[in-house]
Amino acid sequence: MTQDSPQVRSTGDGSPVLDIDGLGVRLPDGQAARPILDGVSLRVLPGETVGLVGESGSGKSVACRSVLGLLPAGARTSGTVRVAGRDVLTMNRTELAALRARQVAMVFQDPRAAVNPLRRVGDFVTEGLRASGLSAAAATTRAEALLDAVGIRDPRGALRRFPHQFSGGMLQRVVIAAALASEPALLVADEPTTALDVTTQAEIIAILTRLRAEQGTGLLFVTHDLELASAICDRVYVMYAGRIVETRGTNELFDRPRHPYTSGLLACTPRIEPGAPTPRPIPGRPVSLAEAPPGCAFAARCAHAQPRCSEETPVLARYGDGLTACHRADEGITL
Ligand SMILES: Nc1ncnc2c1ncn2[C@@H]1O[C@H](COP(=O)(O)OP(=O)(O)OP(=O)(O)O)[C@@H](O)[C@H]1O
Ligand SMILES: [Mg+2]
Structure with a gap:
């Protein structure tokens, strides 16, 4: 392969x-x-x-x-x-x-250990993008595309939610999306x-x-x-x-x-x-x-x-x- x-x-x-x-x-x-x-x-x-x-x-x-x-x-x-x-x-x-x-990015076994429960998913996914110099609007657009790529429906709504509002599988997708940002x-x-x-x-x-x-x-x-x-x-x-x-x-x-x-x-x-x-x-x-x-x-x-x-x-x-x-x-x- x-x-x-x-x-x-x-x-x-x-x-x-x-x-x-x-x-x-x-x-x-x-x-x-x-x-x-x-x-x-x-x-x-x-x-x-x-x-x-x-x-x-x-x-x-x-x-x-x-x-x-x-x-x-x-x-x-x-x-x-x-x-x-x-x-x-x-x-x-x-x-x-x-x-x-x-x-390098890392994805762990437990997605809940990777995220801050008090911060919105959007902050988590856009953090790295903002740090690399993207504007807030551009980072949000990119974060939506990343969430879409890992199979999250309604990416825009997902960015406004908190980790506890996701199942373990959905949250692991979010963690992968952030890792790939x-x-x-x-x-x-x-x-x-x-x-x-x-x-x-x-x-x-x-x-x-x-x-x-x-x-x-x-x-x-x-x-x-x-x-x-x-x-x-x-x-x-x-x-x-x-x-x-x-x-x-x-x-x-x-x-x-x-x-x-x-x-x-x-x-x-x-x-x-x-x-x-x-x-x-x-x-x-x-x-x-x-x-x-x-x-x-x-x-x-x-x-x-x-x-x-x-x-x-x-x-x-x-x-x-x-x-x-x-x-x-x-x-x-x-x-
Ligand atoms: N922070 C730590 N402090 C002290 N010992 C540790 C620490 N992390 C791991 N170890 C020890 O290192 C060894 C290897 O642990 P590691 O977590 O890498 O195993 P693993 O192969 O990932 O196991 P598992 O399949 O259970 O995840 C173990 O003996 C463990 O007790
Ligand atoms: Mg291990």
Whole structure:
């Protein structure tokens, strides 16, 4: 799908809109610093939809927040997070504000957390437009067009309403419209549909997919839902305990996962087609990077673990069209 991506925007030359290289994050925890991410590398090209999947606590949201310079106070980082070539981790406040106003936008799981309940929707959607120098009248006209594009009926009336007058799904559309106001090169969507009903989910996904096609926006899409990732993503990164354990093109990832964790996630995804196997949960529970034992963090839950797996941390190595961090990746073993 990447090959037929629409025109390149912002970076102009097809270089990544997002290039995370060797990102490590430690957060303060009492006197100590708790490791959250280790050696995370991830790229999004212009017009590409890239999935980030993994169980709860694996570090998906922390990785997303790093892209906007939104890490918790006291976070210590290593590596680089480049947006259109510039490292976010070294930006000052003014540069970060400019980044968020123009290049990157983020949509969170809960739209109500993104808006001020006391301000009219119109103020929320036009804020960025006004900041970029548009007159009040021009910003309102543009905001109406944006709300119309995300399927809000009566956009003019909607701008005068307050957030509580919208359903969750409608409010998420408003948040997406505001995110798109600056025509960002990159949209980071952290489980944008998890809190919504299935029909609304499908509509929101259709909006995001269309935007990618029309505007060439790069999309980093975080989800628990592998079916959803397979439907919309060009490539997928699988995260476990603060590390990327596998990444490849969507088709190959789903047809031929090489990491037992990826195949475990696939095996526990319910399928509706007739004759589909009964979902099998992965035994045990996920661990965070801080709790992870030496070696492969997944070893304790892996049916194929060998003594080596608890001693040496596997590094990402190339297999097929992607990368896998598993000592047994070349053996074609899956859970
Ligand atoms: N503000 C914070 N302060 C301290 N620890 C945090 C903070 N935010 C996240 N963490 C820790 O970082 C780790 C990764 O959390 P993160 O929210 O990125 O996981 P996630 O993959 O997004 O999970 P979920 O699927 O539940 O959203 C967890 O161990 C979490 O407790
Ligand atoms: Mg999260």
